[in-house]
Amino acid sequence: MSAGPDAQRAAVLRRELAYHGHRYYDLDDPEIGDDAYDALLDELRALEAAHPELLTPDSPTQRVGGAVVSELRKVRHRRRMLSLANARSEQELLAWVERMRAHLAREGIEDPRFEYVVEPKVDGLAMSLHYENGTLIRGVTRGDGEIGEDVTHNIRTIEQIPQQIDGAPAWLEVRGEVYMSLADFEALNLRRAEEGRSTFMNPRNSAAGTIRQLDSRLAAERPLSMWCYGIGETEGISFSTHWESLQWLRAHGFPVNDEIRRIRTAEKVVARCERWQERRGSLDFEIDGVVVKVDDVELQRRLGVVGRDPRWAIAWKFPPTTAVTQLHDVMWNVGKFGTLHPFAVLEPVHVGGVTVKLATLHNEEDLARKDVRPGDDVIVLRAGDVIPQVLSPAPHVAERSDRAPVPRPPARCPVCDTPTVKGEGVFTKCPNRDCPGRRWQLLQHYVSRGAMDVDGIGEKQVSVLMEHGLLRTPGDYYRLSAEQLMQLDRFGEVSARNAVEAIAASKERPFGRVLFGLGIEGVGSVTGRSLAQRFRTIDALTAASAEEIAATPGIGPIVGRLIHDQLRDEHLRAVIDDLRAHGVRMEEDGPPPGEGPLADKAIVLTGTLPTLTREEATERILAAGGRVTSSVSRRTDYVVAGERAGTKLEKAERLRVPVLDEDGLEALLRGAGDAGAEDDLRNT
Structure with missing residues (x-):
């Protein structure tokens, strides 16, 4: 055979397979059976195997994966991928409309005629597809909105995404959400369980993890889908409305949700959002809200962007997810100031996309108000990435006559067995300053982000260092050597040296962060910076009266007295002296208040x-x-x-x-x- 006929036949096969794939995956209206489709695919595979020069990146044979990359290359978006402001009620959505009207009035546009496009907010991974002269050349994750990661090798495995489009402009960016349907997620987990492999937690995490695999064969094994919701940067084509752009995408083979609607009034938008909320549990893909957009592109341009959110779009967010499960026990943690915090031990329950076994009960006053007891069925809330919490007993619990006794704070510290005391406010406390629980909290707080920000030292590393007697006070961090760390679990040679370097670098943290890291009750990150600005040095701060501390912006007399009394504690003074001896910064080097380019702002x-x-x-x-x-x-x-x-x-x-x-x-x-x-x- 000559190369010419083979190349022509390969091109014909690619076009036919793309056409039949579109009818099958996008239109749900196949013209040929699976056997006929497979025969075409097998013929193309044979041609490409005999003539490797005919293999193209957009070939349907590449959907099965095969490319392996060494890393995910960073790509800067031509146009920022923006985030969305939220509305959670009819009042908030109508307030958004009024804000847009007010902004346009300032632009000289009175009584604008809004039409809206209402779309499901798919819970997946935002994606940007780049087409050059009709050929898919790149798929990029949203990243931070400015820079994403090149995942083209995995994007090519998604059947719904066209590799080639007819009648395309010179440059086209298509934006959408990559997700895994609930049916595909369940089938994937069932297959992995039968093979003795671990299962995935939820569809979104599965999709996000899959799209970032370096080996596209792994991506091809995990069924991903995509809904396209808009067009970004273009060259050679433009649209007057968002609705028009969606129709163009649909006509050119892109998957656009059939239930997207164009709506003329805000009141009907609210009704549509509420309808989506009611149907949420019956969908075959997860959504966490509804996106509402102004349809007119010129109005979008005039409305513009504030921060990183477009004024012309908003996300109607659904209420947080809840579930009912059994409360097995109420247990207690010791905080860095000795305060005891209750938490719930639960029968594991799937809520908000994760399996929840533990949940916060905040404090003993909140525990008493909620009146939840071991053995109760309780309502658990998980809103986004917030720590799960127990809201209340389930409605039927109050009718039971055999409920367990009301849980009370322990009479002795659950960590060090010291008798507890009831302090002022809502907390029972462990008064033992040397309680291992208190020390662990303080030591991991010292190196945490926002305080001394020591990379490579986390909660588990702190536990290991304490167990080996290497860590009792913050100053002990600066006595550690890489050789000591290499002998311990959780440290290798590289991580040990990096940790010691990070500890040394923390000596240069600003004075305000040092004050926050010391774990002084009443001193948060903002208060620490305010104290550093006002008093300038640790000596001036420790010599200040309670009234002088209270005069610092944001503090006041009660917290001022609390901070003053702690600064006179001999143990804290010894910690401060030890840190100063190791070279930790104990003075402010920025301009005093009232000086500098932002003075008094x-x-x-x-x-x-x-x-x-x-x-x-x-x-x-x-x-x-x-x-x-x-x-x-x-x-x-x-x-x-x-x-x-x-x-x-x-x-x-x-x-x-x-x-x-x-x-x-x-x-x-x-x-x-x-x-x-x-x-x-x-x-x-």
Whole structure:
């Protein structure tokens, strides 16, 4: 055979297989049977095996996987993949509509005629597909919205995704959600169980883990699907409405949910969202809400973006997931200040996508108010990634006459057996400062993120170090050597050396983080920074009166007295002296309050920024002389809003407080008040 006829036949087979695949997977209207489809596929496989030069990345034979990559390459999105603000009620959704009207009125657009597109919010992994002249060249995860990971080798294994599209523009970005259907998830777990392999926890985690596999053969074994919900960056094509773009996608073979609707009034949008909520349990894929978008693209452009959320779209979030299970026991943890915290030991129950065995009961006052007892059926709540909690007994429990006694705080510490005492407020305490439970909490708090942020030392490593007698006080961290750590479980040669280097680097943490890391009751991360700014050195702070400490912004007389009394404790003084001897920073090196480019500016942080952590952003603001406050008021100068910004952002818009994204904050830090810096601010 000559290469010419073989190449032509391979091209014909690829087109036929793509056509029949579209009719089968997308239209549910196949024209040929499975045997005929398999015969075409086998013929193409044979041709490619005989002539490897005919094999193309978009070939249907590559759906079964085969590519293995060494790492997931980072890719910057041409256009940011934004997050969505949330609404949880009719009032919040209607308030969103009014905010849009108010914004457009300021733009000179009075009484805009909104139409909306309502789509299911699939609980999967956001994906960006890149097509060049009609050929799929890349699949990229959302990542942080700016930069994602190249997972093209796994995207090609998803049958629903077209490898080639006819009549395509020069460049096309298609956005959607990769997910695993409930039926496919159950079948996958059944197959793995029969093979003696571990099963997966939930469909979303399975989809997210699968799409990031380095070996596409593993991805091909796990059935993934995709719903496409929009078009991003394009060259050579444009749309006047979002609805028009969805129809174009559907016509060109992309999977678009058939139940997406275009709706003319906000009231009907609410009804549609409530209908989705009622049907949630009957769907073959998991959704955690409904997305509502303004249909008109020009209005979208005029509405713009605030922080990392488009003003023209919102997610109607469903209520948190709950389940009923049996409470086996109430047990108690010891906190870093000796306070006893109750938690529930439960009959394992699947709720919110995970199996829950333990749940918080907050404190003894909350435990008494809820009146839950061992043996009760209880309602368990898991909202997103929040720690599961016990809400209340199940409704029928109150009718029982054989309930167990009301659980009480233990008379002796569950860790060190010291008699407990009832302190002020809602907590019973272990008064033993040397209680291993208290010491473990304090020691892992010292190295935690937001405090000294020591990478490589977590809860389990702290336990191992304590068990071997190497760790009793924070100063002991700085006495550790890599050679000591290498002899212990949980440490290898590389991790031991990295941990020692991270411990040494923590000596340079700002003074405010040191104060937070010391575990002083009443001193959180914000309070620690405020104290550092006001008193400048540890000596000045320990010499201050209770009244002087109370005068620090955000503290007050009760907490001021509490902090003052702890700073006079000999044990804490010894810890401070030990840390200072090891070179830990005990003074503030930023400008005093009232100095620096952000002097006297009050700034509120909300949501997740693209590159800066909350702690890093706070430190930079303080270093520039500004103040970071926790609530938005008319005295707030700026709100810095990131992804998943909540009610603080809404309040800022209502009070007309200027809102900045991370770029705007950077401009402000470079020189607040400059004309150039003002260009980067997002004012509402």
